[in-house]
Amino acid sequence: MNKASKRLFLVGLLMAAMPVFAVVKPSNLFGEQMVLQRDKPIPVWGTAKPGEKVTVLFNTEKVKVNADKVGHWLVRLKATSAGGPFNLEVRGKKNSVLIKEVYVGEVWLCSGQSNMVMTVAKENRSWCGVENEAEEVAGANYPKIRVFNVDTKPNRVVQKDVMGKWEVCSPKTVGHFSAAAYFFAKELFNRYEIPFGLITSAYGASTAESWINRECMERRPNLNYLLDNDQTKWDKFVADSAKTMPAYRDRSAKYNSEVAALTASTGDVTVKKQKAPKNPDPSIDQHNPYVCYNGMIAPLFPYAIRGVLWYQGESNGASAKDYREIMETLIGNWRDSFGQGDFPFIYVQLANYGKPMSKPVENGSMMMVREAQVQNLSIPNTAMVVAIENAGNDPTNIHPKNKQEIGYRLALCARKIAYGEDVECSGPMYDRYEVKGNSMLLYFKPNKEDFVAWCDKLTGFAIAGEDKLFYWAQAKFVGKTIVVWSPSVPNPVAVRYCWGTNPPASLANKDGLWAPNFRTDNW
16 A cells, blocks of 8 residues: 555545534533523533534524534523523524523532432332322422433443433423432422422442543542553453353343343333343443543533532442542542532432441441541532431331432532522531540530430440540530540540441431531541
């Protein structure tokens, strides 16, 4: 092959690799019944023929832009107040796209793992469905709450668009809405009476690192081992795929046939089935770094949002010691990528789970994650929902059904850090201690006498001396403090509260907002 032929061959390869956009098309996020963020510039973007002039019309505004050399375009419309319905129109040289029934209001991105995925109704998933499901579904007449559910499509390569559609909240649709997100929006809509849009991009069993950009993780030396582990998995998959993928396809075909037969024989789509075969491809495994970010978050940038709701942590047992830094990285990554400043980031702390703790202190990965979640409150404009009692009488269920309370507490946090209301959104937070003879005196924030023992007496406290052996402790209120002591520890130096996976929590404020776990030591 001569030089000219080689040059033509390479040009042909380059042209084949470039996307070809024949008509103007907005991102899939822009569809009928959508909600745009109020009081912020509104980014609108999509694809067209390279260099094509694109015109975007919304309300009374008209903006023109030329698509770049690979066919991408973006405009930023002026900020507008809540209202609607409006039309959003995108015009190109050969076609136009008219998007009807567009509202302007509040938009929240809702992400995490299965407790964010968990839907209002059971529908076809046995682990879903909230308390009073039938009543909640029947009463879900909120046409100004709209939801965009992002399809679960992790990817090893950054994607440009997502699949999904906007849906209007009604008894017919609410069953497959994220329960935590829906009850959050319902609470705020009833208060503010403006449209609410929820973009739900969540994946059951996903780790936090799966939602972070690869480059951001590379800049964190402490997290590089996660990328190294991922590369090892990928190399092994590539080497073995000629055998593993055909075997997986055979198992999947057999599984799907058995599921179809079981569903047909029982007439119940929620009947418990065997676990589906796992696809060995690590690029779609939601446990691996950056894949959920690439497929389910990156395509959302730079959609205008008010903030983020995050409900995750159970899957980070293996990296629990680094969970604080992982979440610091994630929050910074998302805030930088959306380009909208330090927007509110509100997250749910892990709920109680499993057998009641039998020892005064029970360390473990869940406690590492819970402690990291408390520590992450040092990040500006964040808030945490404490769910230490949320499992109620069913702590063996990793998906607590009282998502109404979670939605209410998320809404309280938003009212405070997103909407500037003077409300309390947190239970008592440990501040400092003093040793007083054979007892320890604990101080809390806010410095009020509004906390109570929800189990008639204070439980869940442990105390230790210099030997670092913890004993169950007695505790009582003294004004704005709590005194903790034990006859077994005459010279105390440390106290821990609710230091176990399913602790005997007791401390809350009078509004029913619970105190999170804490410790006075750094052992």
